[in-house]
Amino acid sequence: MAQDLNQQEHKEIDAVTGTSTTGHEWDGIRELNTPLPRWWLWTFYLCIVWAVGYWVVYPAWPLLTNSTQGITGWHARSAIVADIDELKLLRGPMMDKLTSASLQEIAGDQQLLEFARALGKPAFADNCAPCHGAGGGGGKGYPDLNDDDWLWGGKLADIENTIRHGARGGDDDGHQGRMPAFGRDGLLKANEISAVADYVRSLSGLATEPGVDLALGKKTFADNCTLCHGPEGKGNREVGAPNLTDKLWFYGSDKKIIMEGLQNGRGGVMPAWGGRLSEPTIKALTVYVHSLGGGEK
Amino acid sequence: MIAPATHTVSLDQAPAAPGLARLVAAAEVGSPPPPEEEIPLYAPRRQIYPQSVHGTFRRIKTAVLVVSLGIYYLLPFVRWDRGPNAPSQAALLDLPNHRFYLFFIEIWPQEVYYFTGLLILAAIGLFLMNAIAGRVWCGYLCPQTVWTDLFFAIERLVEGDRREHMQRDRQKWTVETYARKAVKHFLWLMVAWWTGGAWVLYFADAPTLVKQLATGQAPFVAYAWIGILTFTTYTLAGHMREQVCLYMCPWPRIQAALTDEYALNVTYRYDRGEPRCSAKKAEQLRVQGQPAGDCVDCLQCVHVCPTGVDIRGGADLGCIQCGLCIDACDNVMSKLGRATGLIAFDTDINIKRRLEGQQPFFKLLRMRTALYAFIIAVAGGVMLYTLATRDSEGISVIHDRNPMFVRLSDGALRNGYTIRIVNKRLKRREFILGFDGVPASLIDFVGLPPRDDGQMLIDVGPDQTREVRILVTDYGAPPPTSTRVVFRITDVATGEQSDARDHFFGP
Numbered sequence A: 001m002a003q004d005l006n007q008q009e010h011k012e013i014d015a016v017t018g019t020s021t022t023g024h025e026w027d028g029i030r031e032l033n034t035p036l037p038r039w040w041l042w043t044f045y046l047c048i049v050w051a052v053g054y055w056v057v058y059p060a061w062p063l064l065t066n067s068t069q070g071i072t073g074w075h076a077r078s079a080i081v082a083d084i085d086e087l088k089l090l091r092g093p094m095m096d097k098l099t100s101a102s103l104q105e106i107a108g109d110q111q112l113l114e115f116a117r118a119l120g121k122p123a124f125a126d127n128c129a130p131c132h133g134a135g136g137g138g139g140k141g142y143p144d145l146n147d148d149d150w151l152w153g154g155k156l157a158d159i160e161n162t163i164r165h166g167a168r169g170g171d172d173d174g175h176q177g178r179m180p181a182f183g184r185d186g187l188l189k190a191n192e193i194s195a196v197a198d199y200v201r202s203l204s205g206l207a208t209e210p211g212v213d214l215a216l217g218k219k220t221f222a223d224n225c226t227l228c229h230g231p232e233g234k235g236n237r238e239v240g241a242p243n244l245t246d247k248l249w250f251y252g253s254d255k256k257i258i259m260e261g262l263q264n265g266r267g268g269v270m271p272a273w274g275g276r277l278s279e280p281t282i283k284a285l286t287v288y289v290h291s292l293g294g295g296e297k
Numbered sequence B: 001m002i003a004p005a006t007h008t009v010s011l012d013q014a015p016a017a018p019g020l021a022r023l024v025a026a027a028e029v030g031s032p033p034p035p036e037e038e039i040p041l042y043a044p045r046r047q048i049y050p051q052s053v054h055g056t057f058r059r060i061k062t063a064v065l066v067v068s069l070g071i072y073y074l075l076p077f078v079r080w081d082r083g084p085n086a087p088s089q090a091a092l093l094d095l096p097n098h099r100f101y102l103f104f105i106e107i108w109p110q111e112v113y114y115f116t117g118l119l120i121l122a123a124i125g126l127f128l129m130n131a132i133a134g135r136v137w138c139g140y141l142c143p144q145t146v147w148t149d150l151f152f153a154i155e156r157l158v159e160g161d162r163r164e165h166m167q168r169d170r171q172k173w174t175v176e177t178y179a180r181k182a183v184k185h186f187l188w189l190m191v192a193w194w195t196g197g198a199w200v201l202y203f204a205d206a207p208t209l210v211k212q213l214a215t216g217q218a219p220f221v222a223y224a225w226i227g228i229l230t231f232t233t234y235t236l237a238g239h240m241r242e243q244v245c246l247y248m249c250p251w252p253r254i255q256a257a258l259t260d261e262y263a264l265n266v267t268y269r270y271d272r273g274e275p276r277c278s279a280k281k282a283e284q285l286r287v288q289g290q291p292a293g294d295c296v297d298c299l300q301c302v303h304v305c306p307t308g309v310d311i312r313g314g315a316d317l318g319c320i321q322c323g324l325c326i327d328a329c330d331n332v333m334s335k336l337g338r339a340t341g342l343i344a345f346d347t348d349i350n351i352k353r354r355l356e357g358q359q360p361f362f363k364l365l366r367m368r369t370a371l372y373a374f375i376i377a378v379a380g381g382v383m384l385y386t387l388a389t390r391d392s393e394g395i396s397v398i399h400d401r402n403p404m405f406v407r408l409s410d411g412a413l414r415n416g417y418t419i420r421i422v423n424k425r426l427k428r429r430e431f432i433l434g435f436d437g438v439p440a441s442l443i444d445f446v447g448l449p450p451r452d453d454g455q456m457l458i459d460v461g462p463d464q465t466r467e468v469r470i471l472v473t474d475y476g477a478p479p480p481t482s483t484r485v486v487f488r489i490t491d492v493a494t495g496e497q498s499d500a501r502d503h504f505f506g507p
Helices: A002-009 A038-057 A076-100 A103-108 A110-127 A156-165 A190-203 A214-224 A255-264 A279-290 B004-008 B017-027 B056-077 B113-133 B136-141 B143-159 B162-170 B175-201 B206-215 B220-240 B242-248 B251-258 B279-287 B300-304 B324-335 B348-355 B367-389
Strands: A021-026 A029-032 B091-094 B099-102 B105-107 B265-268 B343-346 B393-399 B413-423 B429-436 B441-445 B457-460 B464-474 B482-491 B497-505
Touching: A076 A110, A076 A279, A103 A110, A103 A156, A103 A279, A110 A279, A156 A279, A190 A214, A190 A255, B056 B091, B056 B136, B056 B143, B056 B175, B056 B206, B056 B324, B113 B136, B113 B251, B113 B367, B136 B143, B136 B251, B143 B162, B143 B175, B143 B220, B143 B242, B162 B175, B175 B206, B175 B220, B206 B220, B220 B242, B300 B324, B324 B343, B393 B482, B393 B497, B413 B429, B413 B457, B413 B482, B413 B497, B429 B441, B457 B464
Parallel strands: none
Antiparallel strands: A021 A029, B091 B099, B099 B105, B265 B343, B393 B413, B413 B464, B429 B457, B429 B482, B441 B464, B482 B497
8 A cells, every 4th residue: 555655656666665765866876755744843843933932031132231131030140149048048047046146155056066167168268268278277377277276276266356356467456466577677696596496496396406506595585585485485375476385387397497487577467357257157167167176165 | 555575574674664654655545645746755644543442452451551550640649657757658759858768668869879770670671571572561561652542542432432533523523523522632631630740749748749739839840740741641642642652762763673583573474364355255265276365454453553553564663562453353353253363472483484384483582581681680689689788877988188187286196087977767876986097096076075974976867967077186106198097887776887998197
């Protein structure tokens, strides 16, 4: 039946398949006519119409200064704002709790602590990581926030204070102490700087070169450094003077580096974040930093 | 008519196109042929009016339809008590909470490899079916077939069987015609709507959602999905039908490449059927000692076919192997007092063997069936084994990326880790964390107070995970740059253990 029909309609029938051909021929090769269903064609047209619908509904065609806005007024930016609002609503109860709780209460409440840490982590990455490193690992001149050595104190209140007011960052309530430039300002002579550097190294048990004048170093230290670093060199958090007897070195333990500090002074800047970050964010950051590993009770 | 010579083309040589071409050509029956020079590049749709039929394969098909649709529509309402901490629905895809429940099995997102296993089983199962009896999946189990069959049944109920339906369609449409069509489409839409409704019930507590849907309180996404599935079911099962199999589904094409000459297919035994002639003429011819086939050319096999195939033309792309033509032919043969099985699940090889006077030959056990069965057994076995022996708890560890290690003011070294403990049981459990690898070490738990008796226990809620940050401090001799360490959790109550490996880093 099928073949009869084919022969009736089209003269050219492929011998092997019994199918009619389109009549196109290339070097003796002919194209079989296996037609698409017509509904397929209509579906294709429908898709085109559907696509035009997008122009109507959504922002689509670029204009000189703007673009066509679409009848729904949908926009990626407003969609994100809506999403963020939804998220804020979701976080609302915990956020309120965080805002009203004291730092001690946050640290004592496991659920609130986890919330604060989760909130603090991205805030740290946004604001603190450029200097302190992604995990608060610090670097030369930038304190490692994971260890147990704190320039300005490692209790929750100390950390909050440092975050809020910074150090030497122009905030009058911030930490102001700095290491004077003993060499540059002519307070110490070169041989005294060298001797005190050796002495400071010896405080934490580091080996000193043979023949150095530790006595001169000790005397110079007692005359010039104890005011801030204390008679035993254990430091003073009131003025941000580091403990010189422990194994940690803020800038490095090389004699050259210590002498550099004595010559030119030290005084890195930590910005005051008080006016820049929201209160809950500061709390969250405080708790996050405190929980990195070095937080003091 | 198609010359009998066509039948000698064996399965592997038979090109896929002729089946379609025949359909297309047949579609133009009755319409005036186009002018000689105009060649149609798009084929019009041919309306198929499949006739109802009774018989073995129809009964199997109906049974499969009832069972599979019964499972589909009713399974969401089956309850399964898992205690207070988990949903009590036997089959539930809990997307918001990332859990899949199926009776006593609960799958977590990280166990998605079970779905990979299921996909492997499904694929190889399909191949095995194909190696044994061709496209029986298409004929009996494919959702497209099942729903189309259901829609055919509704159509016959409302518009009558083939003859009545065709006649009414051809005549000038009366109010009754319109009314019947309206009722049919309404019933179709109801079934389609119910299909979409059942679908969403797999994603939420069914009784609750039904109540919500009825009172307009259900989430928008539920209504949207019901709408989508109503549309697809109504369109695909009501309107697209065999077009899905012929033009949209990839399986006929893949199947043609996967089959072999021993696979059983719905086959017209032309050795017995040809030459076709009426019963009366056959008697005359036989008296005269001339050949006369059993096929009386009643076209019953074509009329019952849901895809409009004439199976007497040989293996066909459109044939879904539902076997309804076998039932139709058997009924006719029985009435004529002839042996049934003129159309049957058979192979071309057997036809040739019979023509040569040999016994038919069925080869069920072949390399491919054995291999498919083996793969199914291995994949299924591995899945069952891992499912039966999987831990009900787990631990994973991430070492701090920055800093890799911390030196403390007394010179000790500390590494920070984030551990996550998984509790797959539906009750709260307490774990002790053990640490092995750095002898002189101490573990601090950030923000986790010790119990009153000083023991450090981590309790994890039912069917939950818990993340804890821990600090391991080494007070011993300076460790090497990297030391292998093991974290081990032990369930305090049951003693079940699970561990994870990591490293302790130094300068």
